[in-house]
Amino acid sequence: MTSTQPLALFLMGPTASGKTDLAIRLRQHYPVEIISVDSALIYKGMDIGTAKPDAEEQALAPHRLIDILDPSESYSAADFRRDALQQMEEIVAAGKIPLLVGGTMLYYKALLEGLSPLPAADPEIRQKIEKEAQQKGWEVLHQELAGIDPVSAERIHPNDPQRLSRALEVFRISGKTLTELTEQKGEPLPYEVKQFAIMPKERSELHRRIELRFEKMIAAGFEQEVINLRNRGDLHLDLPSIRCVGYRQMWEYLDGNGTLEDAVFRGVCATRQLAKRQITWLRSWNDLTWLDSEDIDSAFTIVSCQIEAYCR
Known part of the structure; x- marks a missing residue:
């Protein structure tokens, strides 16, 4: 091994860019374990609107840190850092490599740089x-x-x-x-980190993927999923879970604001805006290797080379 620190892989990218597909393929060929870095996938009962890995995908490549919280609860970057570090330690202790996959850039930042000394909630x-x-x-x-x-x-x-x-x-x-x-940083991450970002070269292709994903969500029963959440009676629009992209727009439609078509349009627009923010974060990121999601074989090879070099 070329480093005294264990290897950790970050696979970042905007929503609908192909992160999950590449992660599953890597999991099937290398001793990696996937940790989700997604502030929406943490919630139970929010599967369709978050494009959560389904049972088949989970069987191929189990994801840690999904379905860990009820939608009535909040989860901070500090919570994520604590949980992710614990999962990473377990993975390394088992002789494997942590592969962190997702698009919640604030979580990656907290993990890389440590946390500022903010006071506890009062x-x-x-x-x-x-x-x-x-x-x-x-x-x-x-x-x-x-x-x-x-x-x-x-x-x-x-x-x-x-x-x-x-x-x-x-x-x-x-x-x-x-x-x-x-501005005051905490402890840095004690790993040799290799960072990758995946997305299509053309923004128009990303937009097409976002629209297609939303269409599939509607066909899969997204409206009923949100109805089920509303029927609980303890959830509302001010909660972080219900403010997730797509859920807010569907919730507002069910409140009587506009048609389903309006909700879909607003949801697609909000998802595009989210992707734009994620790309802006990534453009300013240091030590990042870009991957083309339309050439998945090349993307797989690039990441594989890093894993193989570390394992020699």
């Missing part, structure tokens, strides 16, 4: 912020954040109560802004 302060929001509206609280921490206010949308509340909570607890604290 239920009392959080409740006070919620009460203020009910009285004044989130727009007013967003203006307050802009006066305290303009960088975070620029990044956080006024209609994103979870992140807006957290930014205000951090300042009220610590007296320091989210921007100040996130």
